[in-house]
Amino acid sequence: MSLGIYVHVPFCLSKCPYCDFYSVVKRDEDLKDKYTDRLVREIRESAGLPRSGRTRPDTLYLGGGTPSLLSAKHLDRIIGAVDEVFGSDEIKEFTMEVNPGSVDLKKLKDIRAAGVNRLSIGVQSFDDQVLRKLGRLHKAEDCLRVMDDGRKAGFGNISLDLMFGIEGQSFGSWSDSLRTAIELEPEHLSLYSLEFQEGTVFTRLLKEGKMKETDPEDDRRMYETAHDELERAGYKHYEISNFAREGLRSMHNMKYWSLQEYLGFGPGAHSYVKREDSGLGQRFYNRPDLEGYVTGQDVRVISEPNDISDDASEFMITALRLTEGVSKEEFRDMFGVGVWDFFGDVARLKFGSFVKTGHALEDEERIALTLKGFNVSNRILSIFV
Amino acid sequence: MDHKEHIDHIRNFSIIAHIDHGKSTLADRMIEKTGLVAERDMKEQYLDNMDLERERGITIKLQTTRLVYKSRSGDEYIFNLIDTPGHVDFNYEVSRSLAACEGAVLVVDATQGVEAQTLANVYLALDEDLEILPVLNKIDLASARPDETKEEIEEMIGLDCENAPLISAKTGQGVDELLERLITDIPAPDGDPDAPLKALIFDSKYDNYLGVIIYARIFDGRVKKGDIIRMMSTGAKYEVTEVGYCAPGLVPTNELFAGEVGYICGSIKQVADARVGDTVTIDSRPCAEALPGYKKVQSMVYCGIYPAEGEKYEAVKDALEKLQVNDAAFRFEPETSQALGYGFRCGFLGLLHMEIIVERLEREFDLAVITTSPSVIYKVVKTDGEVIMLQNPSNLPKPQEIDHIEEPMVKADIMIPNDYVGAIMDLCQKRRGTMLKMEYLTPTRVLLHYDLPLNEVIYDFFDALKSKTRGYGSLEYEFDRYEKSNLVKLDIMLNRELVDAFSMIVHESNAYQRGRFVCEKLKEVIPMHQFEVPIQAAIGQKIIARETIRAYRKDVIAKCYGGDISRKKKLLEKQKEGKKRMRQFGTVEVPQEAFTAVLKYDENK
Numbered sequence: 001m002s003l004g005i006y007v008h009v010p011f012c013l014s015k016c017p018y019c020d021f022y023s024v025v026k027r028d029e030d031l032k033d034k035y036t037d038r039l040v041r042e043i044r045e046s047a048g049l050p051r052s053g054r055t056r057p058d059t060l061y062l063g064g065g066t067p068s069l070l071s072a073k074h075l076d077r078i079i080g081a082v083d084e085v086f087g088s089d090e091i092k093e094f095t096m097e098v099n100p101g102s103v104d105l106k107k108l109k110d111i112r113a114a115g116v117n118r119l120s121i122g123v124q125s126f127d128d129q130v131l132r133k134l135g136r137l138h139k140a141e142d143c144l145r146v147m148d149d150g151r152k153a154g155f156g157n158i159s160l161d162l163m164f165g166i167e168g169q170s171f172g173s174w175s176d177s178l179r180t181a182i183e184l185e186p187e188h189l190s191l192y193s194l195e196f197q198e199g200t201v202f203t204r205l206l207k208e209g210k211m212k213e214t215d216p217e218d219d220r221r222m223y224e225t226a227h228d229e230l231e232r233a234g235y236k237h238y239e240i241s242n243f244a245r246e247g248l249r250s251m252h253n254m255k256y257w258s259l260q261e262y263l264g265f266g267p268g269a270h271s272y273v274k275r276e277d278s279g280l281g282q283r284f285y286n287r288p289d290l291e292g293y294v295t296g297q298d299v300r301v302i303s304e305p306n307d308i309s310d311d312a313s314e315f316m317i318t319a320l321r322l323t324e325g326v327s328k329e330e331f332r333d334m335f336g337v338g339v340w341d342f343f344g345d346v347a348r349l350k351f352g353s354f355v356k357t358g359h360a361l362e363d364e365e366r367i368a369l370t371l372k373g374f375n376v377s378n379r380i381l382s383i384f385v
Numbered sequence: 386m387d388h389k390e391h392i393d394h395i396r397n398f399s400i401i402a403h404i405d406h407g408k409s410t411l412a413d414r415m416i417e418k419t420g421l422v423a424e425r426d427m428k429e430q431y432l433d434n435m436d437l438e439r440e441r442g443i444t445i446k447l448q449t450t451r452l453v454y455k456s457r458s459g460d461e462y463i464f465n466l467i468d469t470p471g472h473v474d475f476n477y478e479v480s481r482s483l484a485a486c487e488g489a490v491l492v493v494d495a496t497q498g499v500e501a502q503t504l505a506n507v508y509l510a511l512d513e514d515l516e517i518l519p520v521l522n523k524i525d526l527a528s529a530r531p532d533e534t535k536e537e538i539e540e541m542i543g544l545d546c547e548n549a550p551l552i553s554a555k556t557g558q559g560v561d562e563l564l565e566r567l568i569t570d571i572p573a574p575d576g577d578p579d580a581p582l583k584a585l586i587f588d589s590k591y592d593n594y595l596g597v598i599i600y601a602r603i604f605d606g607r608v609k610k611g612d613i614i615r616m617m618s619t620g621a622k623y624e625v626t627e628v629g630y631c632a633p634g635l636v637p638t639n640e641l642f643a644g645e646v647g648y649i650c651g652s653i654k655q656v657a658d659a660r661v662g663d664t665v666t667i668d669s670r671p672c673a674e675a676l677p678g679y680k681k682v683q684s685m686v687y688c689g690i691y692p693a694e695g696e697k698y699e700a701v702k703d704a705l706e707k708l709q710v711n712d713a714a715f716r717f718e719p720e721t722s723q724a725l726g727y728g729f730r731c732g733f734l735g736l737l738h739m740e741i742i743v744e745r746l747e748r749e750f751d752l753a754v755i756t757t758s759p760s761v762i763y764k765v766v767k768t769d770g771e772v773i774m775l776q777n778p779s780n781l782p783k784p785q786e787i788d789h790i791e792e793p794m795v796k797a798d799i800m801i802p803n804d805y806v807g808a809i810m811d812l813c814q815k816r817r818g819t820m821l822k823m824e825y826l827t828p829t830r831v832l833l834h835y836d837l838p839l840n841e842v843i844y845d846f847f848d849a850l851k852s853k854t855r856g857y858g859s860l861e862y863e864f865d866r867y868e869k870s871n872l873v874k875l876d877i878m879l880n881r882e883l884v885d886a887f888s889m890i891v892h893e894s895n896a897y898q899r900g901r902f903v904c905e906k907l908k909e910v911i912p913m914h915q916f917e918v919p920i921q922a923a924i925g926q927k928i929i930a931r932e933t934i935r936a937y938r939k940d941v942i943a944k945c946y947g948g949d950i951s952r953k954k955k956l957l958e959k960q961k962e963g964k965k966r967m968r969q970f971g972t973v974e975v976p977q978e979a980f981t982a983v984l985k986y987d988e989n990k
């Protein structure tokens with residue numbers, strides 16, 4: 001198994017009211033320099049981190065925040081550091097998140113030239129009214145342009161993010177956005193039902209009664225419609241929120257859903273590695289604290305080492321997010337016993353009750369959730385924690 | 386000091402009052418004034434020593450205390466203050482406490498006047514031939530109307546109130562005067578210290594070190610360590626290991642004499658062996674006859690108590706045993722339920738008693754339990770002539786085997802301000818009551834005498850009465866007889882499966898309404914499942930009410946990357962934790978609160 005590398009770029013032009021990923025709104029180039037300095041140092045120092053296989057990375061992901069706010073120079077330094085420490089020749093997928101409106105064709109060409117081969121574009125909607133509600137700075141036309149520019153800059157692998165279940169978003173608006181997205185022929189689509197995360201503006205508004213949650217029935221209708229439309233258009237629904245053309249799943253994100261190793265750099269980034277002695281997992285993360293990060297403080301928080309049931313349970317709650325679910329053989333290879341031997345009869349019975357109601361599937365080879373099961377996946381996944 | 390002189394300086398008395406009329410506060414003030422407890426050590430309401438009692442503002446377990454009072458004349462007096470429980474469920478205990486006294490201080494709230502419980506307690510005291518000293522409390526409040534209240538007492542009870550002390554237990558005003566009046570107004574005890582021992586058990590409690598502690602009033606004779614005592618009702622014998630006074634802590638002494646109040650220990654294993662109302666005598670020289678009035682306590686209300694988690698069965702059993710050791714009125718035996726597994730059928734004096742036991746299980750023993758619908762005991766006469774005293778509705782024989790069912794009836798006295806007569810008559814009629822008599826005690830106060838089925842009283846009658854009379858109504862009741870009645874078993878089905886723990890016996894005329902209410906309540910408290918859950922109420926094969934819980938539609942974390950798996954995992958763990966508090970019935974998960982939710986009758990429904 002190879003390694004994934006994630007770099008968190010915590011800069012945004014403005015905070016979106018629904019987003020709880022760590023970022024600061026600062027247009028301070030000097031701060032970005034300092035951030036890059038520390039980032040390069042962090043990557044270099046990571047050579048000594050405990051990892052079982054000295055594997056080379058095959059994915060690199062620049063997420064945020066808004067990574068496209070970094071200059072070409074910053075980008076080169078970061079990639080240089082990764083190459084220097086881990087080697088970049090085996091990287092097959094190099095993704096960068098970009099926001100419509102914050103990149104032009106020249107910038108995209110620079111990004112492409114730096115080695116990025118996959119774009120993840122935060123479109124969210126092709127309806128200006130919905131975009132305003134979401135606090136996005138761009139308009140629908142920016143989305144169309146950035147897609148076009150991306151192709152012109154030579155990106156053959158582009159993913160679009162769309163959101164649904166937003167107050168005021170009509171079913172028609174959602175269908176239109178879906179249709180537009182399909183017409184743009186991206187390789188990959190991520191569709192998110194709006195979630196109210198602790199600490200966001202939306203959650204505050206919700207608590208104050210100034211905003212409403214979408215009726216679950218409407219939300220699920222949007223989701224199920226999207227599933228139908230995208231499958232019809234040739235996309236495979238491969239994870240709860242993700243759709244891809246054949247062979248074009250997000251390699252990097254797949255690591256999160258299959259208990260593979262990833263190292264996260266930058267404030268707020270999370271890592272999962274396997275310990276050399278036991279092969280069991282070890283999680284750690286950097287505190288979301290840019291100030292502390294750039295001033296050289298130790299921001300790393302090391303979690304309790306995983307025991308085998310932590311690993312097994314984390315494997316289940318992530319892998320069951322995938323349409324293909326969990327392969328019984330793979331589970332046995334990883335944990336030494338069969339999945340039901342591991343989780344017991346009570347878990348098996350409970351899971352069985354979801355199979356009966358059509359929320360889940362089980363056969364000789366694998367267990368998985370159905371689309372109906374995705375809708376209520378927390379109920380099913382909680383069997384395994 | 387010879388015996389006569391000694392007991393001339395003793396006063397044995399109780400304080401009787403309606404709830405909230407200030408009994409406990411007055412007791413506190415007396416304790417403080419006689420210097421028993423330093424003021425700084427005074428807890429609010431010293432005698433109510435269970436947290437629960439203090440919280441609910443009622444006395445459940447008796448406390449007796451011996452106060453030493455230096456009178457204005459310079460003589461020292463011993464006041465044995467015998468506390469009485471303050472709820473209708475515990476009337477028998479009250480009567481036995483009163484039997485241990487020569488007098489009673491009747492506390493009447495001068496802002497409220499006479500209430501039903503005041504009357505009931507006065508009657509109990511008069512039955513015991515006690516001297517009653519009326520006292521008007523809360524005289525410091527602007528709304529106090531002492532003259533009117535005095536008139537009320539004179540008119541309704543026939544007690545001369547001309548010289549009734551006016552006090553404020555809260556501020557202490559008038560309490561010194563009252564202490565002097567105890568000496569002059571309450572007779573000293575008498576009794577022959579040389580006669581055979583005759584002692585009344587008015588309370589008992591279990592202590593880990595001493596075994597059962599008997600609280601007794603010595604009427605004749607004496608008792609000391611080493612004596613072999615005998616319980617007159619059972620003949621059981623015990624060697625006395627210690628005697629003493631309650632101050633209120635236990636203070637050992639050499640011997641207790643006629644006229645005194647104190648405690649006796651004798652390695653007795655459980656309070657049921659030293660029952661309230663029983664007479665204690667010396668085995669080698671017994672008294673000729675027991676004191677009158679001993680009654681074996683009868684449980685009026687039964688329910689099942691089940692561990693919320695099956696594996697806690699033994700722990701619940703241990704806890705119930707410990708509670709029983711201390712509570713002769715509480716009984717339990719093992720039973721099983723199809724829905725709940727292994728548990729216990731428990732008998733109580735009333736619903737309050739039941740709630741107290743359940744709360745104590747949860748608080749003192751940290752056990753989560755499920756209680757099934759409470760039920761009274763029905764007398765089921767089968768076609769073959771066999772008579773079953775039915776405690777558990779799910780054990781009702783098949784309809785074709787039943788000749789008829791009888792239900793317990795009570796005589797209830799309800800006292801209300803006259804403005805509420807219409808509302809309460811309406812309430813009683815809905816509860817299948819028959820009015821026997823209506824008395825105007827004063828132009829504004831009415832006493833209604835009702836004949837009511839006990840099963841209509843146990844659920845929430847008292848709450849309904851209180852709410853319909855803005856708290857001014859009060860209730861007393863006692864068992865009267867069994868009466869043939871048109872009763873049916875109401876069953877509840879979840880997802881088409883019978884849940885026996887919800888079964889209850891109801892009058893046919895109420896069945897439809899009750900069934901609908903239970904279905905609605907369950908719909909509120911049972912969470913959505915992955916499938917639709919029909920809730921049905923049925924009598925036999927006939928469905929009389931139905932609700933449906935929709936299947937849940939959405940519960941998903943849409944965004945799961947950035948690698949922060951720990952947070953998602955915590956979220957799922959929390960969800961699982963919430964499920965643990967659920968009880969599985971077939972395919973349906975039911976939260977524990979469902980079992981109590983269906984008991985609380987909501988007047989608005």
